[in-house]
Amino acid sequence: VxxxxxxxxxxxxxxxxxxxxxxxxxxxxxxxxxxxxxxxxxxxxxxxxxxxxxxxxxxxxxxxxxxxxxxxxxxxxxxxxDPNPTDDAAILFTSGSTGPAKGVRYTHQKLSALTQRLQHTLHVEPGSSLLAGFAPFALLGPAIGATSVTPNMSVTKPATLTAKSLAQAAIAGDTTMIFASPAALRNVVDTAHELNTEQRTALEQISMLLSAGAPVPVPLMNEVLELVPNAEFHSPYGMTESLLISDIDHHTQHAIAGRDDRGVCVGKPLDVARVAMAPLDFLGRSSDELFEGDIAVNKLAEIVISTPHMLAGYDKLYNTNRQTRVDSVDGLQWHRTGDIGHFDEHGRLWIEGRTQHIVTPSTGAFGPGGPEDDIQRLPSINRVAIVGVGPVGTQAIVAVVEPHDGQIKPGLAPSALTDDVRAATDIDIAAVLVTHRVPVDIRHNSKINRPLLAEWAEKVLAGGKVTAL
Incomplete structure (x- = not known):
C-alpha cells in the first residue's frame, strides 16, 4: 500500500x-x-x-x-x-518523512492480530461506521467490520479536510467514529463557521474521535470537542510498524497539563504491548541494554517495542531488519522504533523526537520535542523546529520558527522575537531563524523535516544566502 x-x-x-x-x-x-x-x-x-x-x-x-x-x-x-498464517498479507509503506519510504511486511497472522486489537480499542460493534480522514484507516475500516467512509478531500493532504466535508461524510455514513490527523482537525476547526444546523447535529452523534500521526495540542482537543461534544477523544501512539502501542484520552491530557515533563504524553502502553527503553548516552547513542519498569523511569531513551500486531519485518531491507531487531529479551521479537522519549513515574510514555533528530550540545543529548512544545505555545509562532548545528557533542542549538506574521523576513529573527523564543524554554538557544515555511511531510502534514532545516540553518549562520525551503 x-x-x-x-x-x-x-x-x-x-x-x-x-x-x-x-x-x-x-x-x-x-x-x-x-x-x-x-x-x-x-x-x-x-x-x-x-x-x-x-x-x-x-x-x-x-x-x-x-x-x-x-x-x-x-x-x-x-x-x-487459503494462505498460511505466516504468508505475507500486506506490505505497507512508511511516509518517507525520515528517509526513503520503507516497505513494512505484515503476515496474515500479524494483520489478524492488528484488526482484533483495533476492534477492541475502537469498541467496534454491529452498526459501527468509521469516517477516515487518514488514508490507511480508510482501508482498515472494512477489515475491522465497520462501514468505512472517506470525506471529500485529498487523503494525501490531510489539511484539505474541511468541517463541511467532515459533516457531510458523517451524514452519508451514519458515522460513529472519526480518525483524522491533527493537521486535518486544525482545518476542521478553522472552517467550522461554515457548518449548518444539520451538519452540526451530525457531528454531535460521534461517539469516538481518534487523532494520531503527530502530537495533538490540548487547546486543539478542546476546540474539536466543541464540535463533537459527545465523543471520547483519544490520541493513540503508533507507527506503520505497529499501529497501536499506547493510548491517551483528553481527560488524562487535561489532568497532566501542569506537569513539566519534556515532550508529548501518549499515555500508557496497551495491555498487549511491552515497551522497553534503550537509554541514550552523552552523544545520543542508544544503549545495547534494555530497561523496563521502575529502572526505566525518567531516562531519555530510544523506545523499543514488542507487540503481537507489529511488523513481521521490512521488505527486502536486510540491513534495516538487522539494525532494528537486535534485542531478544524473553525470547520475544522486539523492534527499535527510532523514537525517543521517557517514562514518567506513573508508567506514562512521553515522546521527545526521533533518534536522527537528537541535538548534542556540550551539556548532553536531548530530544527536540520538549523545547519545541515550549516555544509552540507562543501566540506569535505557527511552527517551530529545534536543530543542532556543528560537530556532535558541541552543537549549537538553533530554533527555526515559522511566525504567523508573514511580513517578517526569512533569516535571523528580529531581536524581540528572539528574546520571546529564548524566554519560552530553559535550553540555551544560540540563534533564532525565521522561515516562511517549516517543511513537513505530505501524508500527515505535520512531521517536520529537521535534517533539511539543520542544513539550511548551518548555511544561513555561515553567512550564506537565505534561500526558500
Missing part, C-alpha cells in the same frame, strides 16, 4: 521493490505505472472507456470484477489455496 505522498520517485521505488502482481489505483498512479513500466497488472477502480483502458494498459476494474463475480462465494482451489 502506497500513496501519492511518497512522490513520483518514492512511489516508483516502492512499487519496484514490492513487485506486486496487481496495481490498483486512480488515473495518476496508473499513468505512472504505465510510463515507468512498473511491475504488476493494472486495475482502475471505476470502469473506464475503451480508449483510456488501452492508453493505460488496464486489465480491468474493481467495479467490473464486483459485477462479474456478484453473488459468488470465495472457495480455495489447488491453484489459489
Amino acid at each position: 502506497t500513496d501519492a505522498g511518497l512522490g513520483v520517485d518514492g512511489m516508483t521505488r516502492a512499487i519496484r521493490s514490492a513487485a506486486p502482481q496487481w496495481i490498483i489505483g486512480q488515473t495518476p498512479g496508473l499513468s505512472l505505472a504505465r510510463i515507468g513500466n512498473l511491475p504488476g497488472k493494472r486495475l482502475s477502480v471505476k470502469t473506464m472507456d475503451p480508449v483510456a483502458r488501452r492508453i493505460l494498459g488496464l486489465s480491468g476494474s474493481i467495479y467490473g470484477f464486483a459485477s462479474t463475480y456478484a453473488g459468488q462465494q470465495y472457495r480455495p482451489t489447488a491453484e489459489q489455496p
Whole structure:
C-alpha cells in the first residue's frame, strides 16, 4: 500500500521493490505505472472507456470484477489455496518523512492480530461506521467490520479536510467514529463557521474521535470537542510498524497539563504491548541494554517495542531488519522504533523526537520535542523546529520558527522575537531563524523535516544566502 505522498520517485521505488502482481489505483498512479513500466497488472477502480483502458494498459476494474463475480462465494482451489498464517498479507509503506519510504511486511497472522486489537480499542460493534480522514484507516475500516467512509478531500493532504466535508461524510455514513490527523482537525476547526444546523447535529452523534500521526495540542482537543461534544477523544501512539502501542484520552491530557515533563504524553502502553527503553548516552547513542519498569523511569531513551500486531519485518531491507531487531529479551521479537522519549513515574510514555533528530550540545543529548512544545505555545509562532548545528557533542542549538506574521523576513529573527523564543524554554538557544515555511511531510502534514532545516540553518549562520525551503 502506497500513496501519492511518497512522490513520483518514492512511489516508483516502492512499487519496484514490492513487485506486486496487481496495481490498483486512480488515473495518476496508473499513468505512472504505465510510463515507468512498473511491475504488476493494472486495475482502475471505476470502469473506464475503451480508449483510456488501452492508453493505460488496464486489465480491468474493481467495479467490473464486483459485477462479474456478484453473488459468488470465495472457495480455495489447488491453484489459489487459503494462505498460511505466516504468508505475507500486506506490505505497507512508511511516509518517507525520515528517509526513503520503507516497505513494512505484515503476515496474515500479524494483520489478524492488528484488526482484533483495533476492534477492541475502537469498541467496534454491529452498526459501527468509521469516517477516515487518514488514508490507511480508510482501508482498515472494512477489515475491522465497520462501514468505512472517506470525506471529500485529498487523503494525501490531510489539511484539505474541511468541517463541511467532515459533516457531510458523517451524514452519508451514519458515522460513529472519526480518525483524522491533527493537521486535518486544525482545518476542521478553522472552517467550522461554515457548518449548518444539520451538519452540526451530525457531528454531535460521534461517539469516538481518534487523532494520531503527530502530537495533538490540548487547546486543539478542546476546540474539536466543541464540535463533537459527545465523543471520547483519544490520541493513540503508533507507527506503520505497529499501529497501536499506547493510548491517551483528553481527560488524562487535561489532568497532566501542569506537569513539566519534556515532550508529548501518549499515555500508557496497551495491555498487549511491552515497551522497553534503550537509554541514550552523552552523544545520543542508544544503549545495547534494555530497561523496563521502575529502572526505566525518567531516562531519555530510544523506545523499543514488542507487540503481537507489529511488523513481521521490512521488505527486502536486510540491513534495516538487522539494525532494528537486535534485542531478544524473553525470547520475544522486539523492534527499535527510532523514537525517543521517557517514562514518567506513573508508567506514562512521553515522546521527545526521533533518534536522527537528537541535538548534542556540550551539556548532553536531548530530544527536540520538549523545547519545541515550549516555544509552540507562543501566540506569535505557527511552527517551530529545534536543530543542532556543528560537530556532535558541541552543537549549537538553533530554533527555526515559522511566525504567523508573514511580513517578517526569512533569516535571523528580529531581536524581540528572539528574546520571546529564548524566554519560552530553559535550553540555551544560540540563534533564532525565521522561515516562511517549516517543511513537513505530505501524508500527515505535520512531521517536520529537521535534517533539511539543520542544513539550511548551518548555511544561513555561515553567512550564506537565505534561500526558500
